[in-house]
Amino acid sequence: QVQLVESGGGVVQPGRSLRLSCAASGFTFSTYAMHWVCQAPGKGLEWVAVISFDGSNKEYADSVKGRFTISRDNSKNTLYLQMNSLRADDTAVYYCARDALLLTGYSSFDSWGQGTLVTVSS
């Protein structure tokens, strides 16, 4: 079955960096676009970034553009989110999610990881 497992979260000071990972299994990772979505404590869902199946195309939310970088290593079935210049308002649970476009012909996020908490605090 499809499994997505995030790691790399933790407590970090403002201005520092963190790299999140999302290990994928149970499907052909290299054929799916992947997303990061975050959720601040007690708040709603916010889309963060997407990367195409081969890594050639990326899009970002304005709130993270220039600070975060999404990448993937298809040989390791792993998705990454490099987070630089972190701010207090980046504090959130970060989820990776698979895009179901390949399966259904319509984009949607059909599989999600359990999330990893990033806390930005001095």
Add this chain to the structure above:
Amino acid sequence: DIQLTQSPSFLSASIGDRVTITCRASQGISSYLAWYQQKPGKAPGLLIYAASTLQSGVPSRFSGSRSGTEFTLTINSLQPEDFATYYCQQLISYPRTFGQGTKVEIK
């Protein structure tokens, strides 16, 4: 950016009730809309995509519809496991915005 406005933000309902949640898009998104359910402390789960197509494994009491830029999620005969927060999401353009969520609680 496309904005999605969900209503209501909160609703209280009883087991067996029929519940309707609305999501209005700020511009046309065709049928590129999905609905998700999220329970406390858990990741969201896909319920419906393409506005009205039920995700595999989702109970048939859930349904979705579209009228122009207004989308509706209906839960027929609310069950105890349906008490959760529901989000809509547009998937026609980036950023892939979500609605603010609708929390369904037990009356």
